[in-house]
Amino acid sequence: MFKAGIEIHQQLNTKKLFCSCDSDLNDRVLGEFTRVLRPVQSELGEYDAAALMESMKRRTFVYQVTENSCLVEMDEEPPHDVNMEALEVAVLVSLMFNCRIVDEVHFMRKIVIDGSNTTGFQRTALIGMDGYIDTKFGRISIRSVCLEEEAARKIDEKEGIAVYRLDRLGIPLIEVTTGPDLKSPQEVKMAAQILGYALRSTKKVRRGLGSIRQDLNISTDGERVEVKGVSRLNLLEKIALYEMERQEMLSSLAEEIKRRNPDLEHIEILDVTDIFRETKSKLIRNGLQKGHRVLGIRVPGFSGLLKSDRYRFGKELAEVVKVIGIPGIFHSDELPNYGIGENEVRLLREKFSTGDNDAFIIIVAEENKGKEALLYVIQRIRKAINGVNPETRGPRDDGTTEFLRPLPGSERMYPETDVPPIRITEEMIERLKGMIPKSYEEAIRDISERYGISMQQAQQILDENREDDFSFFYSIYPDGNVIFRVLFNIIPEIEGEGLDVSSIDSGVLEKIFSALAEGRIVKEAIPYILRDFIANGRIQFDEFKPMDEDELQAIIESVVDENIGDLKSRNVEGALMGILMEKLRGRADGEMVNSILRRVLERRGVSK
């Protein structure tokens, strides 16, 4: 059964959470420094699985210092007192979602050693819990509202080195986590829209790509998979769908493994480098030149499970080795291929002594790293019988996902002793209660009434975050339908013609709506003016000045004369309108053209 919850991470546009730097992205790099991170031991002397896997990559981190970063982001100065403006937004959001609010806020350190935090941990605090929000498709429970610091921005990743920029590190983030109440990929998308709106309605959020990101928690057979960092809302539904399919594949794979019941306890790593001395595979040759070895394992009973119409477990295994820096695996379901010939496959089968039902896997890597990688592969193979593996995955642009790391355990949290606890007073809560913005449904109704547009149009304005623009244009030219048409039909249509509409900003539109209000143009001229602006980089209205009635009358008469003989259409009037509007290039109001045309046609005895 499909069950999903989402986590929304929304950046705030206040100063940073623990210092006075601006919460902007900033590309002016002032300098760099280099660090390494070590996993720290938990209370039992054990390392967290996620942290350990990360440290296996033995990476060095290069951090770029920007104008909006200081010693705090560099982990060279303790955090300052928490930004109270950001904290109040978190309390407000908790109130909006009917949460129980903690009496005293305690920041925690959540261990993250992929380099995205210079400290090796993310500071995070629970502000509200056990809330809910009611929607058209039912109540969504809100497990928690947290206030945390944003991670550094990854700029580059090359062999063993990850480059991060500090501009984004420390921007306050509100994290809202729902319960697993979403019952379909569609509900996932709708929930994200509703929660996203609620956060925006505080008016304290950053905008632009990446300023809001969703994590998805999806389970179909009980085990939870987390997909981290989806920044495009439209991708959310697709990801949920693909992940559902992937999980169903893994569940049926588990059934198949149970049926075949192979002995997976005794899997031995073999060095098969000798088979490839003369290989035609470029990838393997390159590896051998660097002194790498070809290592492999026999996987009993897995023939056809690695890659076939029904199963794609090979892909899962490839993702596991990729995480520790090995590009991929070769397996028997896809060989011969990739320059590996039939003879080599035969020798491999001999070497691994594979029976008909068995598969084999080989990798090319530096010896120790390769062995480590294969140990992870074996571990993953043994877990396949349990079905879905609890893990964290990352989204790809096409809506599929890839393995990132095992799901972190809760032992990764310990107190941030550098930040004193903060009392949430009754007074603060009462004050913030008075500032709760309207709900999504209320806001849609409101917009629809205020601007005289449909509920559907109002919802689109909300979902695409255009309330402010809309209200500004409406104050210049109070016709909601025209403004809506410009923003949501005309501009996308022009973009659809292959033109670059990025230069059409609110300044350009302001001029156009003003001209409209002053009667210098009619609304029909807008597409022509915008195309003219894109082509020539200027806004000019003279060329699109509305014609006076006499001039219009003359043109209409001549168009009717020219075309009336050719028209066999039943709707002569409609056809003529089309020709006329094309010819007039926006220099006349459609209704006026229509009424003149109708008179002309009537006079000539042409009826509808």
Added chain:
Amino acid sequence: MDFETGDLVEIKNKKGIFRGIVMPRHAFSGEDIIILKLDNGYNIGIKVDDETKIKIISKGLSKKTERKSKINENGIPVSVLGTGGTIASYIDYSTGAVKPAVSQEELLLAIPEIEENYRIKSRTIFSILSENMKVKNWKVIAEEAFKDLDDSRGIIIPHGTDTMAYTASALAFMIQNLPSPIILVGAQRSSDRPSSDAYLNLIYSLKLVETDLGEVVISMHGSTSDTFVQVHRGVRARKMHTSRRDAFRSINEKPIAIIENEVRFISSYRKRSGPPVLRTGMDEKVALLYYYPNMDPEILLDIGSRMHGIIIAGTGLGHVSNDMIPVIRDLVSRGVFVGVTSQCLYGSVNLNVYSTGREMIIAGAVPLKDMLPEVAYVKLMWVLENYPGEERDKMLQNLVGEISERRVGIEYV
């Protein structure tokens, strides 16, 4: 209410029921707050009043994990003497409290590179934050280090960074003719953090035991990056930043060495010698006074009268205001040693240039060349006890590298 830290409890108040493990109180927490660790790992503060009900679900288990260090019999013998400080602080995960120290053994165990190459003999002498260090602690460290000098190729002393340079200076005077280096190592980020500088500082400092260095040194990050460590002569080092990893700088001198995978000496140093000489006597009646404009001469008189020696950190070349000079004359005439250093830290004092300086000299003040104020303070205690009657000569004599006769025109920050 008879619950304790570590117990799983249910708290019922106006807001409902909260379930979690009771955490230790934070010093800044409200009086009426209980801190709970929830199931999801978060700590939250819950207000309790007369109507609040607290139910113990289960008592906490005290988890104690013993881990034995693997001793590498063939490794290079090194002594580690724990004293406390950031480098040795650790979070107690079950309670969430930051504890000043686990055993040094445990700290070092976390670093496989160390276990492989060295035979570590470690003991914790005490566990105190370095701001609480006293002269008596310096003596204990010196005595303990002295005991191990012959059997170890080097002595590593993890130490809080705040007063590390004072301790290093004290050790430099107390133990001379070193057959092995004494290396003070600190951290600006505690070793329970993934980004801790403790690891690099420790791993690289240990490389010094494989060299012929025979001095008391401080070994810390050379830059904000985790790339190299600088080795500073103890009597030349100073903590110049409150929080950065590269807080320590050698003043008026280049560092002794840079360690980046390998040790690279970049200025002259004392080689291992012996037999070592231990003299831990200190006259604690010494004060360090920071002069400021409009200072009341009475302050100098009041403090000076109760001391056997006083080090003044003067302005610029070493000056104090004119009205202080009669007090200096008075103190000197009563046998109080008055030494002069500079607040500038960089550069030497010189009381010949301006009339105030000349008056200070006539009054009996002793300009202490380019010695750091803190070093002069420590040295004077040691000199007063060990060389009575020779204070002036010994204070002006370079004993362990605390004074240099020439300063080259390199960058000074």
